[in-house]
Amino acid sequence: MSTTRPAAVHIGSSSSSSGSDSDLSTTSSRSYIPNMDSVPVTVSVETIRCMRCAASIEVTSTDDPGIYGMVRISTNLYYCDRCAKKTGFK
Numbered sequence: 001m002s003t004t005r006p007a008a009v010h011i012g013s014s015s016s017s018s019g020s021d022s023d024l025s026t027t028s029s030r031s032y033i034p035n036m037d038s039v040p041v042t043v044s045v046e047t048i049r050c051m052r053c054a055a056s057i058e059v060t061s062t063d064d065p066g067i068y069g070m071v072r073i074s075t076n077l078y079y080c081d082r083c084a085k086k087t088g089f090k
């Protein structure tokens with residue numbers, strides 16, 4: 001009886017290239033434990049950069065860049081609020 005083994009699966013971690021983690025604990029004295037058994041949501045953080053003045057912000061995938069004043073021009077192209085006004089996008 002022969003068993004066919006699958007090829008060794010290499011679990012590679014494709015970690016994002018953005019370096020800095022945000023600080024987890026700054027004056028954390030509250031212990032908030034949600035007791036709903038909610039499914040953990042994976043939120044990715046991406047940096048949005050104004051293509052005109054290079055001002056950058058970090059948003060999570062659940063955030064709308066518009067709430068930070070960033071205006072999406074096309075895919076992965078943004079203007080900040082000031083530049084959007086100057087260029088007539090806003």
Ligand SMILES: [Zn+2]
Pocket residue numbers: 050051052053054055079080081082083084
């Ligand atoms: Zn700008």
